[in-house]
Amino acid sequence: MNKAQIFDFFSRLAEANPAPVTELEYGNPYQLLVAVTLSAQATDVGVNKATRALFRAVTTPQQMVDLGEEGLKQHIKTIGLFNTKAKNVIGLSEILVRDFGGEVPQDRDTLTTLPGVGRKTANVVVNTAFGQETFAVDTHIFRVGNRTGLAPGKTVLAVEEKLEKRVPGPFRRDAHHWLILHGRYVCKARRPECWRCIVTDLCRFKPKTPAPKTATPKAA
Numbered sequence: 001m002n003k004a005q006i007f008d009f010f011s012r013l014a015e016a017n018p019a020p021v022t023e024l025e026y027g028n029p030y031q032l033l034v035a036v037t038l039s040a041q042a043t044d045v046g047v048n049k050a051t052r053a054l055f056r057a058v059t060t061p062q063q064m065v066d067l068g069e070e071g072l073k074q075h076i077k078t079i080g081l082f083n084t085k086a087k088n089v090i091g092l093s094e095i096l097v098r099d100f101g102g103e104v105p106q107d108r109d110t111l112t113t114l115p116g117v118g119r120k121t122a123n124v125v126v127n128t129a130f131g132q133e134t135f136a137v138d139t140h141i142f143r144v145g146n147r148t149g150l151a152p153g154k155t156v157l158a159v160e161e162k163l164e165k166r167v168p169g170p171f172r173r174d175a176h177h178w179l180i181l182h183g184r185y186v187c188k189a190r191r192p193e194c195w196r197c198i199v200t201d202l203c204r205f206k207p208k209t210p211a212p213k214t215a216t217p218k219a220a
Helices: 003-016 029-038 044-057 061-076 082-100 119-128 139-148 156-166 175-185
Strands: none
Touching: 003 175, 029 044, 029 061, 029 082, 029 119, 044 061, 061 082, 119 156, 119 175, 139 156, 139 175
């Protein structure tokens, strides 16, 4: 895609969804950090089901430390890799209490020093909680970036770097939300729904997927 096409691409996504938000449920930056950490190799729906009761009881790192690893496991045992995630969440909570006064750092590099927090998680947190212009590349964004020609790359980092260079100013804060939602609900992994895609004419994916055929009613 050229610059004009990329601008048009995001303009259409923005017009269709002017205020995109994460589908993870949270009440403050700390809860968002926990939710994103838990979402690795899990669905947002599954994480939300597990964290609703948890987040009613736990709103701060100190409360999470007080809950303890075993207590946390009881809340998140329906999530994949819950043993490792519980250990990481308790570990990062202890560090936040000890070194950061219970506050979530607003710096991506600092966040990535916490247990279980990789670059993608840190990008989500600083973007969603603090409004920074970062591009958290998950499987959906990786697919959309490559499939459409918006930001092709062989690695997650390569796609992120392409987005960093190519996404126009007006769209940088919300770009990763639009791309995630587009990949989750329209540009799906197994069968992209090109027939209802609002940017299909800008996309290099071929052949375009036709609409599913409706069954012909049988004659009486």
